[in-house]
Amino acid sequence: MDSWLGLTARVLLGLVFVASGTLKAAAPAEEFALVIESYGLVSSRDLILVMSAFLPWLEVVFGYALLFGFLTRLSAAAIGGMVASFATAILYTILKGIRLPNCGCFGFGFTPTPHQELAMNGLYAVCAVQALRRGAGRLSLDAWCKTGGPTGRT
Amino acid sequence: MLPRSPLARRLWAASAVLLASVVSVKALRGSIKPYAPEAPSYRQKGEAGAPVVIVEFSDLQCPACRFAVGPVKDLLKLYGRDVRLIFKHVPLNQHKLAVPAAVAAECAGRQGRFWEFHDLAYEKQLDWSPVPPPGQAEAPPPDQEAARKAFVSYAKKLGLDPAAFSACLQDPAAAALVEKDRQEADQRWVLSTPTFFINGRRLVGARQLSEGGVPWIDKILKKH
Incomplete structure (x- = not known):
């Protein structure tokens, strides 16, 4: 039961991050840079451009790593860190009364409200904690690397 | 094999x-795809052979586009004959008055006053485009008829032929030009307004234009 819970958590969270990261990474970086600007948390233009170029790729790579169960705990921790920082940024805009044209969460395909996004981040955090606690479990590349078969357990 | x-x-x-x-x-x-920007001559400013071409994708109802009018004018003033500006319409779906505004600008363009109408529409944007009242998140529903009257009054103020202008507002050819620009924006992955392409380089928003425009144009002119 525990291993199925871990598997469900990492697959769900992995899919969410693969989708959100891919939508942003495929779009021009300047578009995501505009979204980062609108949060008002980072003022350096160079840093904004670096973030807009690399952050979506981090989401995609760690999303796939979690989905496939590769370096599962590290990936879950990285994604948990991203979830915490996204939630903090959204909370900041709510407290400051900043109206975002687009939260930038899923590129430009889906634009939830800040409160919806906070609730979704809470759900992602629960999944990240589950994946972190339970590790790779069944049907993972980590298990395959250790025991020699894709259905093995760690 | 594994x-x-x-x-x-x-x-x-x-x-x-x-x-x-x-x-x-x-x-x-x-x-x-490779990009060869085209637009009716009334939506172009500057010398035809200018080494720097700025293509602006904008929405007349978008507040962020209104804030970009000043920086664009500053660039044109700073670089003079070295810069040509081409305007493209991107009426965003959430802006219900953006298409009528773009069509009205096209109609002003037919009478040779596109840029004057463009400036006036942005200057008076808060008059014809509803904004959320203080303390509320949602704007009141758009009033198409009030907006149409506002555009006709701007046309009169600019000395345009009011009958021709009003007839043009119903002309599918004017709307088709706006739609063509919107399709071009989709092909170019223009997701936000205003988006600028300066000799192909993308800058999104007034801030990116203000901070990145001058160094990039200087670089182009240095190579030219």
Whole structure:
């Protein structure tokens, strides 16, 4: 039961991050840079451009790593860190009364409200904690690397 | 065929994760076709052979586009004959008065006053485009008729033929030009307004234009 819970958590969270990261990474970086600007948390233009170029790729790579169960705990921790920082940024805009044209969460395909996004981040955090606690479990590349078969357990 | 040692398997797994990432992003990104911007002559400013071409994708109802009017004018003033500006309409779906405003600007363009109408529509944007009342998140529903009257009054103020202007507002050819620009924006992955292409380089929003426009144009002119 525990291993199925871990598997469900990492697959769900992995899919969410693969989708959100891919939508942003495929779009021009300047578009995501505009979204980062609108949060008002980072003022350096160079840093904004670096973030807009690399952050979506981090989401995609760690999303796939979690989905496939590769370096599962590290990936879950990285994604948990991203979830915490996204939630903090959204909370900041709510407290400051900043109206975002687009939260930038899923590129430009889906634009939830800040409160919806906070609730979704809470759900992602629960999944990240589950994946972190339970590790790779069944049907993972980590298990395959250790025991020699894709259905093995760690 | 699959590797047997743990290290080789880890390397194989890492490669699979990276490959999946690159393939999914590349597949979604597709390809962007080479760009030869075209627009009616009344939507172009500056010398035809200018070494710097700024293509602006804007929405007349978008507040962020209104804030970009000043920086664009500053660039035109700073670089004079070296710069040509081409305006493209991108009426965003959430702006219900953006298409009528773009059509009205086209109609002003037919009478040779596109840029004057463009400036006036942005200057008076808060009059014809409803904004949320203080303390409320939602704007009142758009009033198409009030907006139409406002555009006709701007046309009169600019000395345009009011009958021709009003007839043009119903002309499908004017709306078709706006739609053509919108399709071009989709092909170019223009997702936000205002988006600028300065000799192909994308800058999104007034801030990116203000901070990145001058260094980029200087670089182009240095090479020219």
